[in-house]
Amino acid sequence: MTKEELKKAVCEAIEKRFDDIKAFGESIFAEPELGYKEYKTSAKVKKAFDELGISYTDGWGINGVKGRMKGTKSDRTVAVFGELDALVCRNHPGADETTGAAHCCGHYVQMANLMAVAMALHDTDAMKYLGGDVVLFAVPAEECIEIEYRNSLRNKGKIHFFGGKEEIIYQGGFDDIDAAMQMHVTTTDDPQGEIQLGSPCDGFISKLVEYHGKAAHAAAAPHDGINALNAAMLGLMGVNALRETFREEDYVRFHPIITSGGDLVNVVPDHVRMESYVRAASVEAIKEYNASVDRALQAGAMAVGATCEIQNLPGYLPMRQDTKLTKLLEENCQSIFGAEHIRYTPQDTGSTDMGDVSHLMPIIHPWVGCVHGALHSVDFTLFEEKTAYTKTPQALACVLIDLLYGDAQGIEDLLDGYKPLMTKEEYLEYMASIK
Ligand SMILES: [Zn+2]
Numbered sequence: 231m232t233k234e235e236l237k238k239a240v241c242e243a244i245e246k247r248f249d250d251i252k253a254f255g256e257s258i259f260a261e262p263e264l265g266y267k268e269y270k271t272s273a274k275v276k277k278a279f280d281e282l283g284i285s286y287t288d289g290w291g292i293n294g295v296k297g298r299m300k301g302t303k304s305d306r307t308v309a310v311f312g313e314l315d316a317l318v319c320r321n322h323p324g325a326d327e328t329t330g331a332a333h334c335c336g337h338y339v340q341m342a343n344l345m346a347v348a349m350a351l352h353d354t355d356a357m358k359y360l361g362g363d364v365v366l367f368a369v370p371a372e373e374c375i376e377i378e379y380r381n382s383l384r385n386k387g388k389i390h391f392f393g394g395k396e397e398i399i400y401q402g403g404f405d406d407i408d409a410a411m412q413m414h415v416t417t418t419d420d421p422q423g424e425i426q427l428g429s430p431c432d433g434f435i436s437k438l439v440e441y442h443g444k445a446a447h448a449a450a451a452p453h454d455g456i457n458a459l460n461a462a463m464l465g466l467m468g469v470n471a472l473r474e475t476f477r478e479e480d481y482v483r484f485h486p487i488i489t490s491g492g493d494l495v496n497v498v499p500d501h502v503r504m505e506s507y508v509r510a511a512s513v514e515a516i517k518e519y520n521a522s523v524d525r526a527l528q529a530g531a532m533a534v535g536a537t538c539e540i541q542n543l544p545g546y547l548p549m550r551q552d553t554k555l556t557k558l559l560e561e562n563c564q565s566i567f568g569a570e571h572i573r574y575t576p577q578d579t580g581s582t583d584m585g586d587v588s589h590l591m592p593i594i595h596p597w598v599g600c601v602h603g604a605l606h607s608v609d610f611t612l613f614e615e616k617t618a619y620t621k622t623p624q625a626l627a628c629v630l631i632d633l634l635y636g637d638a639q640g641i642e643d644l645l646d647g648y649k650p651l652m653t654k655e656e657y658l659e660y661m662a663s664i665k
Contacts, residue, residue, distance in 0.1 A: 233635040236359050240631065241566070241624045243350035250349065251619045254278060255342030259324055262316030262331040262338075265371030265394060266383060268293040271314045271341070275368040278345055282352045284366065291397035292388065297348065297366040299357050301634060306362035306641045308633050309404070310626055311412035311584070312344030313337040313372040315394070321608045334610035335373065336415035336601060339618045343413050344368060346623035347630065356631070361638035364630060365407055370394035372583055374545060377436055377505050378489070381543070391661065392436065393546055393583030399590065399657065408641055409555065409592045411629060412584060413622045415612070418599025423617025424571040425563050425625065426597040428556045431578045432481055433585050434509040434545035435520045435664055439486075439527055441465070443536040445500040455498030456536050459491055462502040465530025465538065469523050481579050482519050483509040507545055509581055513660075516548075544664040549578075549585035550651065552592035554644055555629070559594050562628040566621050580605075589651040592644055594629070598622050 231239065244251070254274070261270050272293035279286050279297045286297040293314060298307075315337060319325055322332035348366050351357060357364070371380075371394035380392045391397045398404055418424050441462045446455030469484055476482040486506035492499030508520040524540050531538035563572050575597065584595045600617040603609030612618055633640040652660065 231359055233631060236354070236356060236635065237628045237631050239354045240350045240356055240627045243353040244346050244620055244624050244627065247346065247349045247353065248620060251342050251346040251623070252615060254345045255338045255619065258338040258341050259333045262324065262326050262333045263314070264317070264329065264331050264376065265315040265373055266292050266380065266389065268314035268370050272368065275314070275341070279348070282348055284348060284352070290401060290403045291370040291394040293370045294394060294398055294403065295368040296403060299348070299351055299364045299366070301357050301360040301362045301364070301638070303361055304363045306408050306634070306638050307365050307406055308362060308630055308641060309365040309367050309407045309410040310344050310347050310630070311367050311369050311410055312340040313394070313412070314341065314368050314370050315373055317373045317375055317606060319606065319608060322610065334607060335605050336610070336612065337372065339415050339612065340412055341368065342619055343623045343626060346619065347627050350623070350627055359636070360631070360634040361636055362634040362641060364634070367403070369398060371397070374436060377438060377543070381438065391544060393586065395583035396544070396586050396661070399586060399654065404587065404590065405654070407591060409633065409644060410587055411555070411594045411626055413596050413598050413626065414582070415601050415618065416597040416599050417601050417604060420571060420599055422571060423614035423621070424573060424599040425567050425622070426573045426575040426599060427560055428551050429575040429578045429597065430511065430551065431549035431585055432483065432509040432511055432581050433513065433516055433548035434507040434581050435516055436507050436543045436545040437505070438541040438543070439465070439504040439506065440539045441502040441531055441536050442539070443498065443500045443534070446498045448496045448498050452498055456500070457498050457534060458502040458536050459499040461531045461534045461536035461538065462488065462504060463530070464533050465527040468526030468529045472522055472526055476519065479511070480515040480519070481509070481511045481577050482515070483507065483579055484523055509579065511548055511577060513547065542664055544661045546581045546583045547585040547589050549582055549595060550588045551594050555592050555594045558629050558632050559596060559625060562625050562632070566624050566628070586657070589657060590654060591650060592648055
């Protein structure tokens with residue numbers, strides 16, 4: 231089979247498998263689980279791999295599953311990722327009644343894409359034409375949430391990093407991967423769906439903030455107390471006063487929540503806890519703005535005589551999509567999506583731990599417009615199933631074939647002259663430097 235014939239066969243296989251692909255995605259949608267707790271979702275992946283005869287290893291970032299399809303030789307490996315986790319969105323129609331978890335970031339569609347690629351390569355016996363391995367990696371905990379919970383996992387030695395891909399980098403699960411790809415859904419007005427290519431993402435540092443004051447009777451003796459809630463509010467106002475200094479090109483975002491704001495209404499609050507990120511478009515900018523945010527938060531405590539403890543924790547690195555790989559994806563999308571449904575989009579102010587991976591190897595992370603309503607919100611709805619479950623995995627599979635067909639010259643061309651932004655050692659040093 232020529233490369234083009236193989237692509238055609240794989241694309242047809244994905245079309246034929248539409249019902250299976252959709253059913254797999256919807257089964258994950260129906261049982262949403264939060265990061266590092268994706269036990270049922272992980273079990274579904276293993277069951278599907280078993281049915282396809284794909285060998286795998288597990289325990290990557292607690293629930294990650296790494297499937298491998300072997301090519302005619304195994305010198306090079308290209309990975310397709312799918313994220314296992316949901317986030318909390320209690321009022322979403324798909325929310326779990328107990329945990330509030332819901333798949334309103336659409337990671338179930340990524341899992342369906344991963345399985346679509348696996349099914350198509352399996353059904354067409356494609357690996358005998360590919361000169362390298364394909365790894366299908368179901369990765370945990372992309373949403374950087376429940377920071378206190380993850381901190382407790384970290385303190386118990388169960389994880390080292392909050393992001394699932396970060397944890398897998400630490401564990402060495404990506405050491406044998408030469409390039410990686412994953413899709414992510416996004417919103418669109420295009421009724422036929424679209425694919426957005428190339429956009430970089432913000433990175434961030436996450437932080438736990440604690441204000442300590444002194445409890446006292448809130449009415450009879452507030453003068454004996456030190457109000458930690460007032461300290462926290464002043465700290466937040468201090469950051470708000472800094473916002474005019476945020477440069478447009480740095481795409482800074484600071485969006486704190488108060489997770490504990492006092493215990494009883496008639497007691498001066500002596501303890502307030504907050505979580506936030508400081509996001510920006512480059513590592514340098516993240517570090518610079520983080521220092522000024524910390525200063526403002528501390529100033530709130532100083533104003534009322536409270537104390538402020540800030541724990542900075544490594545968030546995600548800014549994402550950089552590889553230009554050559556993006557070009558390959560674009561070429562394949564021309565016939566699959568049609569030129570009028572392909573867009574290059576500017577900076578995205580969200581963040582993903584794919585940013586960390588993008589510092590170590592060439593990656594693509596297309597945003598696939600197939601959703602109405604906002605991500606992370608109650609009105610998140612998938613409306614364009616063909617884009618989500620057929621066109622996108624077809625495009626990813628075709629890029630895989632371009633990279634690995636024959637003697638895998640495609641991946642050699644991609645890696646020729648490629649220099650990672652960080653080595654793994656430099657990455658681990660960077661992570662350790664965030665305090
Ligand atoms: Zn997401």
